[in-house]
Amino acid sequence: MGITEQIAYITKNYKIGRKPLSKILGWGETTIIRYMDGISPNEGFAKKLNVIYKDPWEYLRLLEENKNLITDIAFKKSRRAVFAVILSDVSLWAVNYLAGVSKMDAAPYMIVATLHYANVYSLCKNNKPIFDGEKIAGIYKSSPKEEEKNCFYPELLCLLKKKGIGSFYTAGYDNGEFLPDKDICGILMEVYSMLNAFAPNAVRTVIRRDKTAVLKSLKNPKGNDKQTITDDVLKDFYFERFEKQGVDSPQNIKNYIRHEITAASKRTNNGNNSNNLGL
Helix, strand or coil: CCHHHHHHHHHHHCCCCHHHHHHHCCCCCCHHHHHHCCCCCCHHHHHHHHHHHHCHHHHHHHHHHCHHHCCHHHHHHHHHHHHHHHCCCHHHHHHHHHHHHCCCCCCHHHHHHHHHHHHHHHHHHHCCCCCCHHHHHHHHCCCCCCHHHHCCCHHHHHHHHHHCHHHHHCCCHHHCCCCCCHHHHHHHHHHHHHHCCCCHHHHHHHHHHHHHHHHHHCCCCCCCCCCCCCHHHHHHHHHHHHHHCCCCCHHHHHHHHHHHHHHHHHHCCCCCHHHHCCC
């Protein structure tokens, strides 16, 4: 895509004028206008435009850093627009919802755990995911630490820790602009409430066990391990387990969690650990 097409996309989708965009980027206010008239930018300017065209998070960072250079109306309008682009991904849509209903009190790990169990519940009961978990790594472009890799969607967890839950709450939740649909909201709230009845350490333990078991199921006898956890892999793993534990509603995922906590505490051969795990 050429420079003029990139500028047209940015000004349309981020709802920012050409002069304000030039100011946000630290350029003269007529710079963008000249580029639209056919003047070619130098390599540095072209690279900067390409970055914000591809990465709305980087545009948002520049917008907030330089908001004093444009009018308050222009800033707020563009901020709402860029968040709409960011939250077009349903997983972040869901994060925004949970951040709002928890009044920013939700821990990043519990949000990611909620999305995981809500997603696998929908896979098992509705035969469709809430969001495409396979694309998360590519979307969030983050480098999770080793301890974060023990959960599902570690890239999302890394992003939430880095940017903070407040970033998503202020994305327009108060105005009701980015709420997920009601069916998704219902599943998310039931799962989130259910998980918060357990100690955080218990949820971490179960997810770590689940992740290890799922990865083990992918191992090839010849040693050629396939590490991609697809929706089909998750459905195959959880379907029978949910059936055995009577998981017929999002709230009843607690039956599965309790079963796994019990199994984990038995393996320690120390009954006192059951209290630490939230039994």
